[in-house]
Amino acid sequence: MSQFSFVEATDWQCAACNQPLEATKVQVTYLKSAFHVELMTCPKCGFTLIPEDLAVGKMLEVEQLLEDK
């Protein structure tokens, strides 16, 4: 698994725009903290694919660290 970004060839397309996704630098925010990550995004509407391994991996870890007790 890539350690630094989630740019990868993917079969996913944006259902609304019928566009193939493109690697885009996006800002992810959670509890007042902002992070810049490259993710596959619809070039038309900006809808971003967050792969499962990111959501339950690094992103979850970051969320847990940011979360209040």
Add this chain to the structure above:
Amino acid sequence: MTPVCLETKQTVFNRAIELLSSTSSVCPVCMQRVAAIREQQGNTVYQVKRCPEHGTFRTVIWRGSIPFSSWLRPKKPSAPLQAFTEVHQGCPYDCGLCPDHGQHTCTALIEITNRCNLRCPVCFADAGAEQPSNEPSLSHIGFLYDQVMAGSGPSNIQLSGGEPTMREDLAEIIRLGRDKGFHFIQLNSNGLKLAADPCYAQKLKDAGLASVFLQFDGLKAATHIALRGRDLHRIKEQAIINCGKAGLGVVLVPTLVPGVNPQEIGAIIEYGARFAPTVRGVHFQPISYFGRFPEPPADRDRLTLPEVIELIELQSEGRISRDNFAPPACEHALCSFHGNFIVQEDGQLMPLGSGPTCCSTGEPQAIPALEGRQKSVNFTARQWSLPALPMANAQGCGCNGTDKPQDDLDRFLARARTHTFSLSAMAFQDVWNLDLERLRGCCIHIVSPAGKLIPFCAYNLTSNQGEPLYRGVERA
């Protein structure tokens, strides 16, 4: 036209008293339960109670510019898994826990000795005996662990005393706790023995210890001498170093005493951050008054939670803000505050997600007590242990042995895995300010010799003549 208030001494003295809410307490003299109110005058909130026999008592409970009304985090009470006592006389006389208690154990304190190698003028446990008296055997401690598990399920454990390192079998006691299924065991210590023998910390770590709750009152010799009778600063530092080498997290625990060390709050935080990641945070404990006090302690001898937050803000020159702190998820809101941070490469603290949220309006919704307790158990265990991960380097790149570039999440995670830092405080209650609403929400429980779980402030409670309600008195 907007009315203008000219604040003169006269207006301060005449400031109206506003009744805020009611609760219950006990009379400081006879310890009978009495009705109490919380009333506000200016920016100070008092608990006022009247005993028909011994008169009226008025004690400051909140003082400063942080509004009392803003400090809320209500919980829906949750009864113990197994209550070891029944309700006979009602709170606070049936602790054990009784079925009316509203919160589960987050941290269970087991006092394994009454011996101590210091003679502190300030001591919760009234320890200091040279010879052990009724020191629990290893098998009895096993019974106490079993009681915690039966009454509250897996909780965090704090081994306390006296000075627990006086016990030769401390490693066995720790190992037994781990074998019984407790994942986070913390040692409450003055650090003398940890400093004296570098192998000792490793021995405790190998037995399964996670963290040391290190008595740490300040950096000045005068502070140590006032509170502990001798200058312990070098000893404390050596204890921190030895714990770090052994992989033990350290929490600095200053007892804050007005006139002695509140001016050192900022310096203690800076010092702790300098020793991150070994030092996991600072946990302030404003002094409370147990023992014999024929006259009530003066309000100037108390330091309330908002005052501690204001001093942090002031002494950090605003780098740490009151907005970085929140009331607790587990215990009653009036019992503590906490804030979570990351120690950056320059030693400064960057706040994490504590503090008021952007979108809250009106009164916060009550959360289930059990949910808040579980959050707190997990958070404390994670935050106060030293992670066994490679340290982030000076650039904070968190190199993982590959030359792959890192994104923000990687950089954040690498730093946060090692350098999160918590600032917190707990306001213990004494006989003058005991609030039974707070007591029922308590999650810090002392395991009595008979294996009952008794809220910390009830266990240490003494009348103004120094007579205990629970300590040394096994109530039926």
